[in-house]
Amino acid sequence: xxxxxxxxxxxxxxxxxxxxxxxxxxxxxxxxxxxxxxxxxxxxxxxxxxxxxxxxxxxxxxxxxxxxxxxxxxxxxxxxxxxxxxxxxxxxxxxxxxxxxxxxxxxxxxxxxxxxxxxxxxxxxxxxxxxxxxxxxxxxxxxxxxxxxxxxxxxxxxxxxxxxxxxxxxxxxxxxxxxxxxxxxxxxxxxxxxxxxxxxxxxxxxxxx
Numbered sequence: 001x002x003x004x005x006x007x008x009x010x011x012x013x014x015x016x017x018x019x020x021x022x023x024x025x026x027x028x029x030x031x032x033x034x035x036x037x038x039x040x041x042x043x044x045x046x047x048x049x050x051x052x053x054x055x056x057x058x059x060x061x062x063x064x065x066x067x068x069x070x071x072x073x074x075x076x077x078x079x080x081x082x083x084x085x086x087x088x089x090x091x092x093x094x095x096x097x098x099x100x101x102x103x104x105x106x107x108x109x110x111x112x113x114x115x116x117x118x119x120x121x122x123x124x125x126x127x128x129x130x131x132x133x134x135x136x137x138x139x140x141x142x143x144x145x146x147x148x149x150x151x152x153x154x155x156x157x158x159x160x161x162x163x164x165x166x167x168x169x170x171x172x173x174x175x176x177x178x179x180x181x182x183x184x185x186x187x188x189x190x191x192x193x194x195x196x197x198x199x200x201x202x203x204x205x206x207x208x209x
Contacts, residue, residue, distance in 0.1 A: 050120035054132050057149040058201070059111050061156040061179065065090055066186040071205050072176040086204040087186050094189055095204050102192035108199040116201075118142065129157050136161075136201075155181065161202075175205055 061067065071084040085096040093105040120134040123146075130149050135142040148157040156179050165172045198204065 050122050050132050051115075051117045051134065053122075053130075053149065054117050054120055054134055054147055057147065057154060057156050060154050062088075062109050062111060064088075064155065064181065066183065067155075067179060067181045068185040069180065070176075070178045072178070073205065074174050076172055084204060087188075088203075089186055089188055093198055093203050094192060095195070096189070102189040103195035104192045105195045105203070106197040107203060108197060109203065110200055125151075127151070153181070155179065175202075 066087075066089050068085065068087040071082075071086060073082040075081075083098055087094040087096075088107065091107045093107050095103050095105060097103075117134040117136055120132060123131040123133050125131065128151060130151060132147045132149065134145055134147065136145050137143075144162050146160045148159070149155070150157050156177070158179065159177045161175045163173045163175070198206070200206070
């Protein structure tokens with residue numbers, strides 16, 4: 001009699017385990033990666049990922065036909081401040097140095113993917129912009145960057161990269177970009193010289209880093 005009772009309990013327990021496993025498998029299948037197409041609003045959910053949001057802002061900015069940005073470079077926070085004006089018009093970069101000379105450069109921009117940015121954090125937000133921080137790897141060593149993205153347009157408002165001192169002859173540098181999408185700031189200069197082509201994510205400040 002005792003053996004039958006134990007056997008009955010064992011059979012019942014096994015049925016419960018099998019049923020639970022079947023329920024878990026069903027749940028995983030319904031919610032896993034192979035559950036079917038993403039819902040319609042999945043795009044907005046992807047942008048909740050800070051790295052995806054940063055990448056989207058860069059792509060939206062650098063696929064804009066006309067815009068400009070100010071380049072500001074400081075060494076150790078205060079020494080040797082350098083400023084440049086950059087205007088991008090139909091895949092042409094017009095660059096004005098601190099001496100006032102203009103040059104024109106063909107552009108071959110590398111539009112970033114989310115994998116280019118790491119340890120992305122949404123730091124804060126106002127009614128006008130969202131502030132993100134991240135590390136970027138397009139230049140080899142990881143470089144910390146702060147990014148401000150317009151809530152209204154989804155485009156870049158400002159970026160700030162911090163480069164550490166390397167060796168005895170270099171100082172730590174900060175490179176800032178301030179963006180403008182006003183058409184009056186993207187007029188083509190009357191006089192300029194033809195310069196070398198630019199590629200990469202940071203056209204116009206390669207020699208300042």
